[in-house]
Amino acid sequence: MKAMVLQRPNTPLVLEERPLPIPRAGELRLKVEACGVCRTDLHVVDGELTQPKLPIIPGHEIVGRVDAIGAAVTGFSPGQRVGVPWLGHTCGHCPYCMSARENLCDDPLFTGYTRDGGYATHAVADASYCFPLPESGDPATLAPLLCAGLIGWRTLKMAGPAVVIGIYGFGAAAHIIAQVAIAQGKRVHAFVRPGDQAAADFALSLGAASAQDSDAPPPEPLDAALIFAPVGALVPRALAATKKGGAVVCGGIHMSDIPSFPYALLWEERRLLSVANLTREDAREFLALAPTLPLKMHTARYPLAKANEALADLREGRLQGAAVLIP
Numbered sequence: 001m002k003a004m005v006l007q008r009p010n011t012p013l014v015l016e017e018r019p020l021p022i023p024r025a026g027e028l029r030l031k032v033e034a035c036g037v038c039r040t041d042l043h044v045v046d047g048e049l050t051q052p053k054l055p056i057i058p059g060h061e062i063v064g065r066v067d068a069i070g071a072a073v074t075g076f077s078p079g080q081r082v083g084v085p086w087l088g089h090t091c092g093h094c095p096y097c098m099s100a101r102e103n104l105c106d107d108p109l110f111t112g113y114t115r116d117g118g119y120a121t122h123a124v125a126d127a128s129y130c131f132p133l134p135e136s137g138d139p140a141t142l143a144p145l146l147c148a149g150l151i152g153w154r155t156l157k158m159a160g161p162a163v164v165i166g167i168y169g170f171g172a173a174a175h176i177i178a179q180v181a182i183a184q185g186k187r188v189h190a191f192v193r194p195g196d197q198a199a200a201d202f203a204l205s206l207g208a209a210s211a212q213d214s215d216a217p218p219p220e221p222l223d224a225a226l227i228f229a230p231v232g233a234l235v236p237r238a239l240a241a242t243k244k245g246g247a248v249v250c251g252g253i254h255m256s257d258i259p260s261f262p263y264a265l266l267w268e269e270r271r272l273l274s275v276a277n278l279t280r281e282d283a284r285e286f287l288a289l290a291p292t293l294p295l296k297m298h299t300a301r302y303p304l305a306k307a308n309e310a311l312a313d314l315r316e317g318r319l320q321g322a323a324v325l326i327p
């Protein structure tokens with residue numbers, strides 16, 4: 001198999017030829033059809049997430065076909081299309097696993113971070129964390145659902161029954177979840193990096209009611225704000241834009257420091273929340289919902305060997321929607 005491998009943080013990925021991995025008991029081997037490039041991959045490659053298995057094959061938005069089935073796996077058949085998300089394994093017995101919060105498991109494995117992921121022609125995954133996907137359709141447009149979509153969905157759910165929603169940072173997650181929110185009858189206001197007209201136009205083309213620079217006030221007070229940009233300075237701005245009792249939900253795994261701010265921005269029962277990982281229930285829920293919605297997926301496709309270029313384009317904000325690697 002071929003894989004793009006991170007040897008150590010802050011170095012380019014290297015194309016390697018490796019023997020095909022053999023799935024162990026409970027595992028599936030997949031022939032990868034597409035793998036999304038997520039901002040979290042950038043945090044791994046750039047050393048901002050500090051505990052990767054090294055060397056590591058990044059990538060946790062894997063769409064693949066079952067290629068080999070390990071012992072004791074039931075419910076999957078050869079050639080079936082499945083998706084593999086960030087949550088790669090949980091212990092099943094810690095207090096979090098025992099209370100339906102496996103996203104917070106004390107002893108988890110994460111795809112493309114602490115177990116090898118999908119920047120490759122083949123990948124092995126724990127079958128209990130693989131999800132059936134539609135058999136037909138373009139795998140590149142399914143891949144971003146597996147993290148940008150799932151984490152976006154968990155972020156949106158944590159905002160509660162909000163109608164007027166601000167979305168800060170209009171990348172892959174925002175472009176999916178804005179469409180989901182609009183389909184649910186919510187009004188979405190997009191906040192983009194100051195001066196990024198292309199991102200503002202992109203948000204409007206997807207149905208956002210308005211799009212403005214992230215340092216501008218909202219056109220109407222928000223019931224909730226979702227922050228996908230890894231920029232801590234957005235937290236006080238989003239709180240200031242949010243109504244009494246509203247929620248500001250940080251959807252990313254890493255963010256620059258949050259500057260100090262007056263307590264008045266938080267007072268009046270505003271809530272400041274973060275999203276960590278996902279549960280399998282989130283995945284089942286969202287992967288069932290997504291095909292029922294008129295989602296328009298915007299992807300930028302790269303051959304597997306160009307993974308470093310995809311990461312660079314994401315880092316520099318040069319793409320709209322989601323980057324996807326095609327092996």
Ligand SMILES: [Zn+2]
Binds near residue numbers: 095096102105
């Ligand atoms: Zn656990």
Ligand SMILES: [Zn+2]
Binds near residue numbers: 060086
């Ligand atoms: Zn991700």
